[in-house]
Amino acid sequence: MTALPSVSELAGLAARLGRRIQLMEVCGTHTMSAFRSGLRSLLPENVALLSGPGCPVCVTPNHFIDRAVQLATAPDTVVTTFGDMMRVPGSHASLEKARAQGAAVKVVYSPLDALEEARRHPELKVVFLGVGFETTAPTTAWAVQEARRSVPNFSVLCAHKTMPEAMAALLRSGEVRIDGFLCPGHVSVVIGAGAYRGLVEEFGIPCVITGFEGGDMVRGIEMALRQVVEGRAEVEIQYTRSVTWEGNARARAALADVFEEDDAEWRGLGMIPRSGLKIRHAYAGQDADRVFAAVPRQPPVEPAGCRCGDVLRGAIAPPQCPLFRKICTPANPVGACMVSSEGTCAAYYKYQ
Amino acid sequence: MCLAVPAKIVELTGHDAVVELGGVKRAASVVFIDDAKVGDYVLLHAGFAIEKWTEEDVREYEEILRSAVPPEASS
Numbered sequence: 490m491t492a493l494p495s496v497s498e499l500a501g502l503a504a505r506l507g508r509r510i511q512l513m514e515v516c517g518t519h520t521m522s523a524f525r526s527g528l529r530s531l532l533p534e535n536v537a538l539l540s541g542p543g544c545p546v547c548v549t550p551n552h553f554i555d556r557a558v559q560l561a562t563a564p565d566t567v568v569t570t571f572g573d574m575m576r577v578p579g580s581h582a583s584l585e586k587a588r589a590q591g592a593a594v595k596v597v598y599s600p601l602d603a604l605e606e607a608r609r610h611p612e613l614k615v616v617f618l619g620v621g622f623e624t625t626a627p628t629t630a631w632a633v634q635e636a637r638r639s640v641p642n643f644s645v646l647c648a649h650k651t652m653p654e655a656m657a658a659l660l661r662s663g664e665v666r667i668d669g670f671l672c673p674g675h676v677s678v679v680i681g682a683g684a685y686r687g688l689v690e691e692f693g694i695p696c697v698i699t700g701f702e703g704g705d706m707v708r709g710i711e712m713a714l715r716q717v718v719e720g721r722a723e724v725e726i727q728y729t730r731s732v733t734w735e736g737n738a739r740a741r742a743a744l745a746d747v748f749e750e751d752d753a754e755w756r757g758l759g760m761i762p763r764s765g766l767k768i769r770h771a772y773a774g775q776d777a778d779r780v781f782a783a784v785p786r787q788p789p790v791e792p793a794g795c796r797c798g799d800v801l802r803g804a805i806a807p808p809q810c811p812l813f814r815k816i817c818t819p820a821n822p823v824g825a826c827m828v829s830s831e832g833t834c835a836a837y838y839k840y841q
Numbered sequence: 842m843c844l845a846v847p848a849k850i851v852e853l854t855g856h857d858a859v860v861e862l863g864g865v866k867r868a869a870s871v872v873f874i875d876d877a878k879v880g881d882y883v884l885l886h887a888g889f890a891i892e893k894w895t896e897e898d899v900r901e902y903e904e905i906l907r908s909a910v911p912p913e914a915s916s
Contacts, residue, residue, distance in 0.1 A: 517842070543843075571842065598887065600887065601868070621842050621887075622842075622843060624842075624845065625842060625886065631870070673843060675844075675884075675886060678845070700905075701844075704905040705905060730898035730901050730902060731884055731892050731898070737891060829842075
């Protein structure tokens with residue numbers, strides 16, 4: 490491995506920019522790592538890191554939480570979920586509050602655990618909340634395939650989303666100037682570096698797929714700065730120990746088998762064409778939207794004053810939200826970005 | 842949510858593995874890994890191995906952890 494660039498090397502590159510630039514770290518795990526490692530405070534003055542929409546919990550719209558709460562109160566039904574989702578406020582309650590009031594909600598570490606729950610309780614309908622990007626979606630896909638083979642009482646309420654189209658939508662809106670992306674490392678393990686070529690071609694924007702340790706991020710930022718300084722726009726991989734150009738063929742095959750592309754609603758970004766994954770008709774029996782179609786839906790209510798949406802687009806930083814630190818805290822979150830451990834507001838609250 | 846950590850395969854039956862990370866053992870699926878073997882290092886996410894690491898990748902990771910803070914800040 491080549492030696493890590495030092496802070497003065499970054500400063501030297503930044504001095505050659507001759508202007509202020511903004512790099513967006515798309516992934517919530519990058520946001521946390523940049524704070525925790527102290528990297529943010531060491532960056533040259535004219536280089537800013539913007540947090541992007543890469544926290545799946547944060548971009549999941551209210552109506553999904555509402556639906557999950559509804560299903561958790563349906564007879565003989567258990568909702569299983571990753572722990573991050575528990576405290577996200579829906580229109581009226583989070584899953585955690587609903588559980589305290591008697592709803593059946595169980596936290597799992599893996600879709601494998603949710604499947605096992607269904608095997609152990611054939612008398613119950615077990616619903617898994619499919620939330621996450623391309624890193625997580627293949628694990629849900631595998632559970633869906635396995636359920637069709639042998640676990641009839643298992644289904645998925647699906648809100649899986651995909652990254653590159655959301656990044657393109659941000660650039661297309663032109664609301665925030667982005668000079669380069671630190672692309673999400675573990676999403677890229679699955680989809681491969683090649684998936685960002687379209688972004689580079691359409692927008693001429695540097696894309697560096699970056700790992701999650703402080704040292705990875707320093708190097709990723711250096712590579713992005715170098716592209717800007719040299720007037721290049723390419724896809725580069727800093728995170729070579731995990732990411733290839735093609736991605737993980739088996740995981741991609743599972744995705745293609747179970748899901749099809751669909752338009753998806755993102756909190757803060759609205760409806761983005763082809764940025765979501767929908768369960769294919771061949772797996773209708775594993776699709777909670779179809780299995781529970783008879784359970785009536787309620788219209789969602791958005792919390793007044795919450796600016797999670799603007800934070801998720803990078804349009805404002807959390808301290809610019811009137812609720813931040815005052816009404817909205819990790820102990821009593823109003824918006825999703827304060828809930829998730831990788832939410833931008835939670836990161837600012839903890840570290841700044 | 843996209844957190845993933847390196848782990849070592851210590852037992853393997855079909856696609857069902859036992860992996861060790863930080864001294865803790867847990868079950869994991871290697872269904873997405875070509876030609877997984879006991880002793881391989883894998884990147885683990887939500888109970889699934891999503892990529893294989895070479896010995897060199899592991900060494901790079903350890904080196905990056907050692908230099909977690911940019912060099913000038915640590916001195």
